[in-house]
Amino acid sequence: MRESLSPSTQTAYRSIFEKYAKFVARLETNNSNSTANITPELVALFIADCYKQGLAVATVQTYISALGFFAKLKGLTDVSQTFAIKRMLSGYQKKHISCDTRLPITPIILSKLIHSLPFVCKSMFSRVLVKAMYLLAFHAFLRIGEITGTKDNHGNCIRKENVKILSSPDEQNKHIELTFSTFKHSAGKHIPTIVIKENSIQNLCPVKAICDYCNLRDSKDGPFFKFMDDSPVSRQYFTQHLQASLAWAGYDYKHYKGHSFRIGAATTAAEKGINEEKIQAMGRWHSAAYKKYIRIHSITLD
Known part of the structure; x- marks a missing residue:
């Protein structure tokens, strides 16, 4: 399943999971299996933390896609497809409208x-x-x-x-x-x-x-x-x-x-x-x- 991703995407996803794992560690969870901690409840808190940091919608969507991938890799529920997480991302997009300021080279x-x-x-x-x-x-x-x-x-x-x-x-x-x-x-x-x-x-x-x-x-x-x-x-x-x-x-x-x-x-x-x-x-x-x-x-x- 990992091979379905390009090498650059694999690298990006690993980096995202490391960020998430550090966030979970800060919450002082008792579960030693960090991958099993990809739950809707924890991911919702992670999204809220991303919002506080002012991260772009596209960035957070990529984060959640990566976490969903790792969850599926371990046979767990794909959190990115749960109702609560979808609604949170929808709300994030409405509240955090950002404008791409990059100009075109004509x-x-x-x-x-x-x-x-x-x-x-x-x-x-x-x-x-x-x-x-x-x-x-x-x-x-x-x-x-x-x-x-x-x-x-x-x-x-x-x-x-x-x-x-x-x-x-x-x-x-x-x-x-x-x-x-x-x-x-x-x-x-x-x-x-x-x-x-x-x-x-x-x-x-x-x-x-x-x-x-x-x-x-x-x-x-x-x-x-x-x-x-x-x-x-x-x-x-x-x-x-x-x-x-x-x-x-x-x-x-x-x-x-x-x-x-x-x-x-x-x-x-x-x-x-x-x-x-x-x-x-x-x-x-x-x-x-x-x-x-x-x-x-x-x-x-x-």
Whole structure:
């Protein structure tokens, strides 16, 4: 049953259970079997504690899903499906309405980020690397965890074998075929292939950016985006460069995160009139969650 979860989800769920176990320990329960303590009564108190901490609704929902999973793993009642817990979460959502303040990186902002690179990157390699990451993140609706990793945990990182650069029969045009070995919520789901075509504006073309990066990258397997020493590009490195690019372009980087590329891609697709089903497929969403990523603030009617 554990194998039904992706490695990153397993890690997250273990962390959540540790938080819950510490909370139960603070209540000084006498039951030594902490897993058996996943009861509706204790989980209700845990939710109340989360509310006091001001945690987001989505975070608490993930916590309860994890606890429900561990309960089922031990043959216990899935607390996440009990009436009382469902009602508590419903009330939590009504009382704790939060607004996602992350702004989308639009094509205009993306262009400015690309133009910032000669000023914020210290080497030619880093300019080529970060440019490829910016453009692929936007055009492929990528999560930051799909382009960054750590030495010991590549997680859902795109690997070299996932990226193919192909030419048309007449060799006049190129495109990228991007596949995924795994991605968030991919367990048991169809693994799609994303096709990215050339852009007529050379400096903003994702295909050219990837080709330029591949000319510098060696042919070794492993995370696609990596440094010369083979270590994967870290989230911290990417975030630092994104913040520097935004500051150079005159934007307040506090309102933009790595996920802003994904938000911007969904918003741009919606503004272009691409149908919802295709947007959902492009972003690999398996529910209506993609609608939260579309940030169209005004519509002009002719």
